[in-house]
Amino acid sequence: DAGITQSPRHKVTETGTPVTLRCHQTENHRYMYWYRQDPGHGLRLIHYSYGVKDTDKGEVSDGYSVSRSKTEDFLLTLESATSSQTSVYFCAISGGGGRTEAFFGQGTRLTVV
Amino acid sequence: RKEVEQDPGPFNVPEGATVAFNCTYSNSASQSFFWYRQDCRKEPKLLMSVYSSGNEDGRFTAQLNRASQYISLLIRDSKLSDSATYLCVVHGGATNKLIFGTGTLLAVQP
Numbered sequence: 450d451a452g453i454t455q456s457p458r459h460k461v462t463e464t465g466t467p468v469t470l471r472c473h474q475t476e477n478h479r480y481m482y483w484y485r486q487d488p489g490h491g492l493r494l495i496h497y498s499y500g501v502k503d504t505d506k507g508e509v510s511d512g513y514s515v516s517r518s519k520t521e522d523f524l525l526t527l528e529s530a531t532s533s534q535t536s537v538y539f540c541a542i543s544g545g546g547g548r549t550e551a552f553f554g555q556g557t558r559l560t561v562v
Numbered sequence: 563r564k565e566v567e568q569d570p571g572p573f574n575v576p577e578g579a580t581v582a583f584n585c586t587y588s589n590s591a592s593q594s595f596f597w598y599r600q601d602c603r604k605e606p607k608l609l610m611s612v613y614s615s616g617n618e619d620g621r622f623t624a625q626l627n628r629a630s631q632y633i634s635l636l637i638r639d640s641k642l643s644d645s646a647t648y649l650c651v652v653h654g655g656a657t658n659k660l661i662f663g664t665g666t667l668l669a670v671q672p
Contacts, residue, residue, distance in 0.1 A: 480658055491649070491664035492606070499658050507659065539605055543660065549594040549653045551660050553605035 452476050455540050455554035462561055468527040470557050472540030474520075479544035481523040482551065483507075483515060485536040492539065498523055530561045563588055566652050568663035576671050579640045583666045585633040585650030594653035595626055597635045599646045600665065606649055609635075640670045 452475035462468050472481060482497040484507075494507030496515040504515050512534060514526045527534055537558050543551040568585045575581050587595075595612035610617065612624040612633050623636040633650055650663035 482660060484662070489664070492662040494659060494661065497659060505657075541660070549660075550596055550608050550611060551651075552608070555605050 453540065453542055453552060453554045455538075455557050457557060458555065459558045460560070462530050462559070464531060464561055465529050468530050468559065470525045470538055470540075470559070472523045472525070472542075472554055474523075474542045476542060476545050476552075477520060478542040478552075479520075480542065480551075481517065482541040482543070483513075483523065483525045484539045484541065485509065485534075486539060486556075487536050495525065495538075527559075530559075532561050535559060535561045564663075565589060565654075565661045566650055566663040568650050568666050570664055570666060572667040572669055574669045574671060575640055577640055577642060579670075580636065580638045581640055581668060582637075583635045583648055583650075583668075585635075585663055587631050587633070587650075587652045587661075589652065589654055589661075590631060592631075592652045592654055595633050596651040596653075597622075597624055597633075598649040598651055598662075600649055601646050606662075609648070637668075640668075642670050642672060644668060645670045 456471045483495040484492040486492050493509045498504045498517040516524045539556050540554040541551040566587050597609040598606040599609045600606040612626045616625045621638045625634045647665040649665045652661050
């Protein structure tokens with residue numbers, strides 16, 4: 450399995466608080482992605498990165514920001530958490546060896562109360 | 563219109579059956595295509611890549627029709643362990659985005 454870890458794995462937070470999720474890889478893959486998964490919607494892209502300090506928005510980016518200061522780490526921040534952001538968040542990496550298939554972290558289950 | 567569309571199912575099939583999943587995509591510039599499998603409350607895992615010439619891996623066969631912007635996955639001789647959600651994934655070419663379909667749920671019955 451690809452070396453990709455997400456932290457924390459579970460989190461409960463209150464509405465209005467900032468939350469940061471971390472994705473760490475040891476594979477030196479160029480691309481990193483953050484998705485959220487909700488019933489009936491599948492996996493939806495929030496933001497992705499195509500290199501250090503290079504990021505772009507996905508289809509559901511409102512309320513989220515990202516940063517990538519090192520190849521290994523891609524941070525997702527919920528600036529002011531809302532109940533609609535309760536979800537399972539997956540990080541993925543791709544681009545190793547010039548290939549485009551993605552490998553996923555185990556997910557972070559976030560509950561906003 | 564969604565960029566990647568799949569029939570959500572569920573597909574309920576008996577063991578030993580052959581089942582086919584279909585997926586359509588809207589971006590004609592897409593270059594890479596994949597099928598992923600996701601078990602309940604787990605992360606998606608790559609099942610197979612999809613090539614224009616078609617490819618087979620044991621009981622699984624994937625096909626790509628670029629003209630119709632259509633991808634398929636065929637599972638022969640279904641096993642109970644094949645029960646999962648199957649996700650169609652399209653690489654968005656120049657954008658480098660990986661776009662997922664909503665997934666098709668397969669339940670193989672004994």
